[in-house]
Amino acid sequence: MGKIISFANQKGGVGKTTTCINLSAYVAAMGKTVLVVDLDPQGNATSGLGIDKDNDIRTVYDLIAGDARAEEVIQHTLIEGLDILPSTVDLAGAELEMVEMPQREKIMKGILEPLKESYDFIMIDCPPSLGLITVNALTASNSVIIPMQCEYYPLMGITQLMNTIRLIKFHLNPEIDIEGVVMTMKDKRSNLTNQVSDEIIKFFGKKVFFTYIPRNIRLAEAPSHGEPIMIYEPTSKGAEAYLSLAEEFLDRNKIKYKPLTGETKIKRRTK
Numbered sequence: 063m064g065k066i067i068s069f070a071n072q073k074g075g076v077g078k079t080t081t082c083i084n085l086s087a088y089v090a091a092m093g094k095t096v097l098v099v100d101l102d103p104q105g106n107a108t109s110g111l112g113i114d115k116d117n118d119i120r121t122v123y124d125l126i127a128g129d130a131r132a133e134e135v136i137q138h139t140l141i142e143g144l145d146i147l148p149s150t151v152d153l154a155g156a157e158l159e160m161v162e163m164p165q166r167e168k169i170m171k172g173i174l175e176p177l178k179e180s181y182d183f184i185m186i187d188c189p190p191s192l193g194l195i196t197v198n199a200l201t202a203s204n205s206v207i208i209p210m211q212c213e214y215y216p217l218m219g220i221t222q223l224m225n226t227i228r229l230i231k232f233h234l235n236p237e238i239d240i241e242g243v244v245m246t247m248k249d250k251r252s253n254l255t256n257q258v259s260d261e262i263i264k265f266f267g268k269k270v271f272f273t274y275i276p277r278n279i280r281l282a283e284a285p286s287h288g289e290p291i292m293i294y295e296p297t298s299k300g301a302e303a304y305l306s307l308a309e310e311f312l313d314r315n316k317i318k319y320k321p322l323t324g325e326t327k328i329k330r331r332t333k
Contacts, residue, residue, distance in 0.1 A: 074190035077246030087290035088308035100149035112288035205241035
């Protein structure tokens with residue numbers, strides 16, 4: 063049975079989508095099957111994994127509306143073992159429609175539970191808000207990964223997210239737990255960054271991954287090419303960081319994996 067993990071933070075621009083797609087890509091390259099679920103109407107995870115949103119594709123919105131089956135919506139990516147349930151701006155209207163649906167908080171749970179048999183991990187990229195779509199993601203998930211930019215404002219907003227997770231755990235999903243916190247866009251030369259990092263570690267303790275993601279221009283460029291960093295620039299500092307994070311993530315989950323080295327050729331899906 064696969065594990066469902068949400069990547070959540072109501073603050074935008076903290077590296078949430080970047081972390082979701084790049085961690086997923088490395089985990090898939092290490093021999094695991096991974097499904098990314100793009101629940102952000104901006105569709106950044108979709109385009110970041112090379113899916114053409116203008117190509118009249120079926121999306122998560124069609125699943126929520128009951129107009130398609132999962133197998134009709136799942137798209138293969140460049141990387142063998144990595145699939146995606148894509149999203150487009152159509153998803154923006156889904157939140158209003160879901161309000162009238164029965165069991166509205168558990169719609170995504172009903173969609174994703176049957177897919178756990180087919181994937182080792184299902185990674186959900188949540189929108190930068192704490193609305194009904196994010197509530198659906200958290201209700202469906204076994205755990206949450208919280209990407210946090212090492213700056214003051216993202217730190218101040220974390221209380222609201224933690225309250226939401228606590229409410230979800232109490233009312234809708236008693237299994238959910240915090241998988242870990244990933245510090246992103248970290249500049250070790252900045253005193254403020256180091257102070258914020260210390261505060262994050264003080265607040266979350268051992269939940270914080272040892273691996274942090276540095277500021278890296280290649281990470282910022284990769285999505286515009288529709289490629290995860292492991293394909294766009296595999297020797298960059300950003301790629302090295304996400305490889306290390308994937309190893310730490312799998313080690314924490316006590317899962318054996320195929321180690322990647324500089325000489326390892328990433329398996330691309332053959333058409």
